Amino acid sequence: MTKRTRFRAELLGFCFLFLLVRETIAAGEANKDKPVSTGELCGGQFCNADLGEVCIAGTVCGCVNGEKRASLKDHCQPVEPVNFPLWVIRKNHNQLIYNDTFANPQDTINKQYVDDFNNGIADCYPHTSLKNGFVTSDVIDITNPMLVNSTWDKGVIFNATMYFRNDTIRSPQEAYQVLVDYIMHRNNYEIGHSGLFLNPYQPDPFSSCYENTCHPAGRCIEMGPNTYRCECGAGYRDKNPTDPGRTCIRLFGYNECERDEDNICSKNAQCIDLPLLYRCKCNNGYKDASPKYELPGSVCVLDYCSDLNFCPANTTCVNGEFQAECVCLPGMVDIRKSNMKAYLGIDQSALCLSVIDVNECVLGLTNCSSAAICEEFKIGYRCSCAEGWIDGNPAEPGRICALPICMECNQHGQCIYKSQSNMTCVCEEGYAGEHCEIAPSNVPLILMLLLALLFLLLMLW
Numbered sequence: 001m002t003k004r005t006r007f008r009a010e011l012l013g014f015c016f017l018f019l020l021v022r023e024t025i026a027a028g029e030a031n032k033d034k035p036v037s038t039g040e041l042c043g044g045q046f047c048n049a050d051l052g053e054v055c056i057a058g059t060v061c062g063c064v065n066g067e068k069r070a071s072l073k074d075h076c077q078p079v080e081p082v083n084f085p086l087w088v089i090r091k092n093h094n095q096l097i098y099n100d101t102f103a104n105p106q107d108t109i110n111k112q113y114v115d116d117f118n119n120g121i122a123d124c125y126p127h128t129s130l131k132n133g134f135v136t137s138d139v140i141d142i143t144n145p146m147l148v149n150s151t152w153d154k155g156v157i158f159n160a161t162m163y164f165r166n167d168t169i170r171s172p173q174e175a176y177q178v179l180v181d182y183i184m185h186r187n188n189y190e191i192g193h194s195g196l197f198l199n200p201y202q203p204d205p206f207s208s209c210y211e212n213t214c215h216p217a218g219r220c221i222e223m224g225p226n227t228y229r230c231e232c233g234a235g236y237r238d239k240n241p242t243d244p245g246r247t248c249i250r251l252f253g254y255n256e257c258e259r260d261e262d263n264i265c266s267k268n269a270q271c272i273d274l275p276l277l278y279r280c281k282c283n284n285g286y287k288d289a290s291p292k293y294e295l296p297g298s299v300c301v302l303d304y305c306s307d308l309n310f311c312p313a314n315t316t317c318v319n320g321e322f323q324a325e326c327v328c329l330p331g332m333v334d335i336r337k338s339n340m341k342a343y344l345g346i347d348q349s350a351l352c353l354s355v356i357d358v359n360e361c362v363l364g365l366t367n368c369s370s371a372a373i374c375e376e377f378k379i380g381y382r383c384s385c386a387e388g389w390i391d392g393n394p395a396e397p398g399r400i401c402a403l404p405i406c407m408e409c410n411q412h413g414q415c416i417y418k419s420q421s422n423m424t425c426v427c428e429e430g431y432a433g434e435h436c437e438i439a440p441s442n443v444p445l446i447l448m449l450l451l452a453l454l455f456l457l458l459m460l461w
């Protein structure tokens with residue numbers, strides 16, 4: 001066969017097919033009840049192309065992807081799916097409790113439940129505003145309500161897809177609400193005539209709080225699409241306030257002392273349960289050393305200060321985590337750091353003296369710049385930079401004094417005198433070194449030029 005004759009044959013075949021199709025459509029219209037097999041051969045039968053059937057996996061006739069029908073007699077039609085769960089609490093008079101049967105889609109009892117559910121749904125929508133939209137439903141799976149909220153220990157959740165003719169529903173929420181309203185308010189909680197009864201409480205499956213991770217005793221608060229936050233309910237408090245509503249413990253009647261993780265008492269303290277919360281009491285020989293806003297008794301340290309003679313006159317004892325410290329009483333100046341005590345004839349054993357008896361300037365107990373003028377007052381002292389000096393921080397005078405250009409920095413930098421430290425140089429642009437002794441130089445460049453010259457000479461040699 002040449003290409004041309006083959007094309008003719010194909011054209012002829014196409015015309016024939018066209019005529020056949022027209023014929024069958026006419027026949028179908030003339031006699032609708034009589035099924036006409038015009039589709040492909042499929043697992044020993046012909047699919048009905050009039051109903052939109054196609055052969056699926058070479059074995060069964062069904063609708064193409066994206067189309068559905070209510071029964072095998074019906075036309076396939078384009079549909080949109082809507083997915084939602086329904087919480088079923090009983091079958092006739094028997095309370096349902098989730099068990100393995102509901103997890104196994106091959107189980108005959110399971111299949112019966114699925115059929116009952118689908119038939120029930122098909123009974124419902126015709127009584128609602130979506131009667132012209134609903135096509136059919138599929139059960140995806142039957143799940144345990146406890147997986148959604150651990151307090152939901154009864155009934156089972158049918159997770160199903162409802163199919164609606166294209167452009168017949170406004171939103172998935174509408175498809176859900178219309179159905180649940182009908183079942184609850186007009187059909188006495190029964191799904192059609194299936195004997196399956198809805199739980200009077202149905203969680204809103206479109207809420208971001210559906211399937212939340214809040215604590216069972218917590219509350220979920222919707223914050224917007226797909227976002228929510230948790231908080232502990234009344235009578236409960238957060239065990240971990242940085243992750244609110246995830247672990248809630250009872251405020252009243254809960255013994256926080258029973259388990260270490262429920263209280264923050266120090267291990268050197270005794271936990272005392274109270275009707276409301278608890279308190280901690282440091283053990284004998286230990287003292288409370290908890291930070292200011294923490295629960296007293298949350299840090300307990302050995303009481304080093306219990307030794308009455310631990311600290312000398314003019315001081316008081318303060319417990320630290322590993323040892324105690326003697327600190328000056330208010331109005332006293334710590335003179336331990338001064339190395340001028342002997343020079344001034346002060347008793348070597350003295351730790352603290354009254355501020356009135358102390359000359360901080362002479363004892364060197366100030367934080368004036370080493371280049372500043374220190375002025376002694378009856379209480380305290382004053383620092384100021386000498387004339388001709390710049391004050392680096394006038395808000396607190398005399399702590400940082402600087403000379404713009406100075407000998408110590410080789411006339412190429414600022415000499416800066418801070419409190420209790422020696423002079424440092426801040427060099428001008430290009431200069432470096434501790435005393436700005438390194439001048440900006442072209443050394444590397446000159447070196448390179450010399451090398452290049454040497455190289456050239458060698459080449460010419």
Ligand SMILES: *[C@@H]1O[C@H](CO)[C@@H](O)[C@H](O)[C@H]1NC(C)=O
Binds near residue numbers: 066
């Ligand atoms: C029907 O709706 C589905 C889902 O929105 C879409 O994928 C499909 O293309 C639509 N079909 C028609 C014929 O409009």
Ligand SMILES: *[C@@H]1O[C@H](CO)[C@@H](O)[C@H](O)[C@H]1NC(C)=O
Binds near residue numbers: 096098100102
């Ligand atoms: C599970 O529960 C159903 C309904 O109550 C019951 O018919 C079935 O026998 C139970 N299956 C098992 C394995 O207990």
Ligand SMILES: *[C@@H]1O[C@H](CO)[C@@H](O)[C@H](O)[C@H]1NC(C)=O
Binds near residue numbers: 083140143157159160
């Ligand atoms: C229902 O099934 C869909 C598809 O498998 C899944 O995404 C969804 O989480 C299920 N919902 C429930 C409540 O089990």
Ligand SMILES: *[C@@H]1O[C@H](CO)[C@@H](O)[C@H](O)[C@H]1NC(C)=O
Binds near residue numbers: 152213
């Ligand atoms: C779990 O369900 C109960 C009862 O319906 C409800 O009060 C509670 O808020 C739910 N818990 C969470 C974390 O959503």
Ligand SMILES: *[C@@H]1O[C@H](CO)[C@@H](O)[C@H](O)[C@H]1NC(C)=O
Binds near residue numbers: 312314350352355357
């Ligand atoms: C305590 O302070 C007073 C007042 O400055 C002083 O006279 C006394 O010597 C101090 N005692 C000791 C032991 O440092």
Ligand SMILES: *[C@@H]1O[C@H](CO)[C@@H](O)[C@H](O)[C@H]1NC(C)=O
Binds near residue numbers: 367419
């Ligand atoms: C200097 O000492 C005073 C009093 O002891 C203190 O308030 C101030 O913060 C100190 N300033 C500096 C810069 O260390």
Ligand SMILES: *[C@@H]1O[C@H](CO)[C@@H](O)[C@H](O)[C@H]1NC(C)=O
Binds near residue numbers: 421422
């Ligand atoms: C500060 O300078 C003095 C005298 O110039 C010197 O003895 C001392 O070691 C220097 N201290 C520091 C911390 O550089």
